[in-house]
Amino acid sequence: MRTGLSRTMAFCLLSGVAIFGADASRAQAIAIEFGVAPQHSAGDLSKRWTPVFQYLSRKTGYDVRFRTGQDVPTYQRQCIDGKYDMIYINPYHYANLIRPKSGYEAFAQEKGGKLVGAVVVRKDSPYRTLRDLQGKNFAFPGRTAIVATLMPLAAFRASGTSVQEHYVSSHESAFHAVAKGLYDGGGGDMKTLNNMKPELRDQLRVLWTATPLPPLVFAAHPRVPKQVVRRVQAAMIAMDHDPAAVRLLQSLDFKGIVAARDSDYDAVRKLKLEVPRH
Known part of the structure; x- marks a missing residue:
């Protein structure tokens, strides 16, 4: 929701609403459209990820919404266009395409994960x-x-x-x-x-x-305030300490989620791969 987040933020600033305090009902004013790479069918992705985002909504007070693209190329174009507030995307696309063109910045990744x-x-x-x-x-x-x-x-x-x-x-x-x-x-x-x-x-x-690569990356668009990113990041990192959330992680085949930064993907930037033209 490209404009929705910005409008909400503007309203909160103008009205003086404290959206980052302990009052979760006020934080609920923030809606986050979270894009997930379409590695599975949309139905299967929704089944796996919607409960995760519902959990994060409860923990952060934000309205975290599952979104995806109809296929990989469509999803990549949507990320380049900045359609989503936060994304889950493969490391090569993040480092060589999405980060340079739309400014998304890594903030989390799967604990101990590898992309093979x-x-x-x-x-x-x-x-x-x-x-x-x-x-x-x-x-x-x-x-x-x-x-x-x-x-x-x-x-x-x-x-x-x-x-x-x-x-x-x-x-x-x-x-x-x-x-x-x-x-x-x-x-x-x-x-x-x-x-x-x-x-x-x-x-x-x-x-x-193939040679293993770093895991898929969770990244936030630069329009998302740092306070919002930190709040979502903290809730994600804490999931493997909550028995209810561990079951959600298992549905993703995750052991947990850890903090990530842009430099974690420097090695991926060095790969020289040819994209098919036809």
Whole structure:
């Protein structure tokens, strides 16, 4: 809600409402649109994240709202345009695209998390190496998806392999398409694969994995006041000490959430990856 947050802030400043005090009912005047990267279907994302944001709403007194894009490219464009007040996004997009163009700044990340890309094939397929996929139909979730597209494509090029590129809407949909036999292989991240239903996951075999990257980043748009960011950050960091919140973290396959800063992603900035043009 690009304008909603700004209007609320202006009203509070003009009327003298103390929105950062202990009175949660007054803090409720702040609505935060929190964008989540579409690694899963919108329905699955909502099921996982809406309870988390409801918890954060209770703890901060703000109205924290779940939002996502219809696919990875759409979500990236929305982040560049500053559509969301806070975002959860992959580290490469954050460091090399979103941070420079729209100013979002990292404030938290998954505790002990890593982002690991994978190439998968059906378990009953004959493919054993990347080169076995020469000329085959391959599903990617988006042209700029770091661990699901850019890193696998770099690995294919390094092995002298070219594949027929097909783009679907999410990491999860790429895995589903391979499991159904629609494509010979697909790219996605290991966390998404591990969170799939066993009956689908068990139809797949991991052929290749990428060098681990830092986890996805929680970042705030520069229009969001620092006091608001600190309040949300504190509530997120405290979740693994609250039994009720631990269950919510488990639904995300998180052990916890820790503070993050922009420099945590400097190593990602050094990656030189080619984005498909066609």
